[in-house]
Amino acid sequence: MTEKLMGNPRNAYGEKLVELGARYPNLVVLDADLSKSTKTILFAKKYPNRFFEMGVAEANMMSTAAGLASCGKIAFVSTFAVFATGRAYDQIRMDLAYSQVNVKIFATHGGISVGKDGASHQMIEDLALMRVLPNMTVLAPSDATQTEKIVELMAEHKGPMYARVGRADVPVIYDRSYVETLEIGRGMIVEDGDDATIIACGTMVDAALDAHKILLKEGISTRVIDMHTIKPLDEKLILRSSRKTNAIVTIEEHSIIGGLGAAVAEVLAENSASIRFKRMGIEDKFCESGDPKDLLEKYGLTAKHVVRQVKKLLKN
């Protein structure tokens, strides 16, 4: 295999913010003592007056962002996914979702590929927590290019939004022209096939694409969907895929409870789709410290695991 070109979604976010700062004079950014990690520091350097360092105080940061948005600002808020959603849930609920303000939470360090910091920092419940909130849009971009586009769309769209990316560099999947037509709420068919559908989001899209290649060699053709928007979910695409192919596997760097897989299951069940189905993700447990690659291997989130799962479903 040739080496993959890598990119970092956090860097993509930070650089895009700087660009958007010029386009939107009303764009402001808040961070909670993690600007070096979330890359909002790039914006802070360019636009110090529009950057607010809030210290290690996430609840206060979230409500303050809502106050800024109530005065016509586009407020981007960043910290690690675990703190963004866990420390400020009530503030997100009341001041962002209930009040429908224009605050964009861009959380980094989602999922287990955070690695060595351990389970305290590996957020695997955020998509579930944000998905259950009325008025909230939930996004999980898969590579640096898509992240750029999604950050652009977040600034354009009105209303509260949550996006999460991981910590690590990830392979570049798309070139710029490919994501140009991306729409929030519309899944992207990245590869097509007839036997099974793999629906993935975030860091797992690349694993799904690798699985697609391996399966193809074994004579199994799969459709791979990049479901960058968890909410509103592209139900039509899910149902079309359930009719076109014989099995559906979802995969996400998140608990199998409440995230992408659960959302897809809800759509399938309520539409009486009779299809073989499996959610892949973290199986209702906290993980541990370790090298990201080893963790993904141990907890079953690699292309190899997807291949095994697809074959198992098709065999039944």
Add this chain to the structure above:
Amino acid sequence: MAYYTEKQIKELELLAVKIRKYIIEMLYRAASGHPGGSLSAVDAIVALYFAHMRHNPKNPDDPDRDRFILSKGHAAPALYAVLAELGYFPIEELYHLREINHMLQGHPVSLYTPGVEASTGSLGHGLSFGNGVALAGKLDGKSYHVYVMLGDGELDEGQVWEAAAAAAHYRLDNMTAMVDRNYLQIDGNTEEVMRLESLREKWQAFGWYVIEVDGHDIAEILKALDEADHKENMPSIIILNTVKGKGVSFMENNVDFHGVPPNEMERNLALEELDMLQKKLEASM
């Protein structure tokens, strides 16, 4: 410094009685809600809206308006009654408080009600939200001022102190917080539930300019608001020494009326008392 004649103050006091009467009627009809904290907050809210803040009921979204944020959202009836009296929405709505298919929710919601700046009800958010509004004002070079009313029990919330630190850090002199210091929360006296004293020293230590007044003396409140507006380089807080349930004898300092509405007999008694107060005030004018 603004100057108010004795007559103007009397008129405001009369308005405060009128607002208290609305509150009693609203809560009686809703058969639920929070009388104690609504009644203790009335005088400060009346002073703000009828004599101090720059605002326009016909244009509630005016970007230059002063903002009032009721962080202790359970005192919504006091805010609603003031907004209705000013014409933000019809008085009739007051009597459908907490009713299905009606605008006035149990706690304030910015989306639904003209004049309501922030959705509150979960205690502890309002000062942070107000900081955001104040920061936006500074960024945009606007001269509006932000007022946030907190409960004293509400100060138990850690987020309040995060916000206290941030307001001082950003030198938000366009922010005035107010604490409705009625010494009661739900489980009892604030000093028994979770000691707050010495409150003045705490806020001072956080970098705030502290003013303390009788929270039922409208002239004093207005003077304090003026002083706070003019304080430069730091946020101000007015500790309003109040009586929970103020204006209705059997509700005053009575923790049982925190979240229990008056029944018919209690409502009649309360309105009688307030009517008498009104007559007395009118006679003295």
